[in-house]
Amino acid sequence: MKIGILKEVKDGESRVVLTPTEVKVLSRNGHSVLVEKNAGLNAGFPDQLYLEAGAEITQLAKDIFEQSDMVVKVKEISPKEYALLQPGQILFSCLHPAANKEEVDVLLEKKVVAITAEDTHRFGSPNCEVAGKLGALMGIQYLLSTNGGLGKLVGGVGGVPGIQALVLGGGIVGKSAVDVLASLRAQVRLLDINIGVLREAQFLFPKNVTTGFSNQETIKEILPNVDLVINCVKWPKQRADHLITREMLCMMQKGSVIVDISADVGGAIETYRPTTFNEPVYTVDGVIHFGVDNIPGAVPNTASIAYAASVFPHIHSIANNGVEKALIDDEYLRKGLTAFKGVLTHEETGNIQERQWVKPEELLN
Structure with missing residues (x-):
């Protein structure tokens, strides 16, 4: 699988979703990893470390979206990233969908497989x-x-x-x-x-x-x-x-x-x-x-190391087994499933936004 790591664009956000440590494991397992230029720089992980771990550095977020089967990042996608999503693409990030109707509209329209990372933690997020x-x-x-x-x-x-x-x-x-x-x-x-x-x-x-x-x-x-x-x-x-x-x-x-x-x-x-x-x-x-809503962004090195280790098992499973099998095998990953190829699968979002939704278990049979 080809996995793309985006540079965060939210104001004051310097975390990175995966460090070179996780990238090295993915590379050894035969996966291709694309990293947007300077994605980990402010967290203490310059591009050279990703290159040594087996990744390829890309200049633009556009390249990541166009070439990746799965796109991963820390924070929710921004409006300027909406148009870059590809049909059928897997998106793994902290989406906060219930509070963001416009984002959910895009996820459904683009028919992506969107997973809300904050809902997937077995022991709570670092x-x-x-x-x-x-x-x-x-x-x-x-x-x-x-x-x-x-x-x-x-x-x-x-x-x-x-x-x-x-x-x-x-x-x-x-x-x-x-x-x-x-x-x-x-x-x-x-x-x-x-x-x-x-x-x-x-x-x-x-x-x-x-x-x-x-x-x-x-x-x-x-x-x-x-x-x-x-x-x-x-x-x-x-x-x-x-x-x-x-x-x-x-x-x-x-x-x-x-x-x-x-x-x-x-x-x-x-x-x-x-x-x-x-x-x-x-x-x-x-x-x-x-009122800062992304407080951990102030300590990106500490936060990135801990967070990457906590979400990597999910990302690794999706890469190795495919997203459907990974979802079927792991109830915590299913809890985060928000949209599946045009179908809303997130209970809180459905209730808050008064939308029809389907349980992931039903959709995945």
Whole structure:
């Protein structure tokens, strides 16, 4: 199979979906790998390393699309890439289809086999861990007075306690954020709706981390004393309510910070809107909001190595066995199947966008 690795075009995104390590394995298995020029450069993988691994370097994304059976990348395809898709081509990337009707229209029209990578992880994406840890560090940074914040030091000093941090959601993202904050001696409150998650956190984290059940009333009690809020809750897209509303911002101190790692417009944080690393923050009612929706892009070397290792088994299986057999053999890969040659196969997208969809199992017989 001929596999094409694209250079990311999203603002502030420097990750690469496969490193030379994975390319070498594909080459040894008889597959051809095309890499767009400088696709891995900002992640620490110059073209020469890909050449040594057996890849061919191409000058343009257009060349990748025209020559590849399967196109792989980290982030969703951009509007300028829509026209480059080829009928029957396999696309593997983080598509976020439920929130992008225009993209889904193109995937169906082009009759590609599109796989949403974020839904295929057996043990959760490494990007979640990266985002949680980095989101905590970003929040700490914007608490500095030089960045418009309260002017508080995360761990405090003798006689002055550390910051009060509220983490919403105890999944991979939330636990990773708590890990950083707790290690820097912040006073952390972790809220979740799952007693098992909260019980685990009691034993996992030191005593500067306390837990509670996540609901709006509890959050209202906590907000007046909170310096930093980190949202790690992936809010169901069909819900119209929020965990923290615009009205609730008046309870918070001026110069406090909200970091929304889940980055859902209309999600758990009503006042969230996406930003980039060029202008990462905005202020609403005196509260600083950090809204970058691709936080791991700031640490492309670490994120690329971990992410490539996690998705490579899927890409390798598709290359070796063909996409249909790979889908039949792996239920996690099937969970990510979004469009199959003109048929929508992604449940969340079908429900949110009110489209007809078919279960992958039915389509694949």
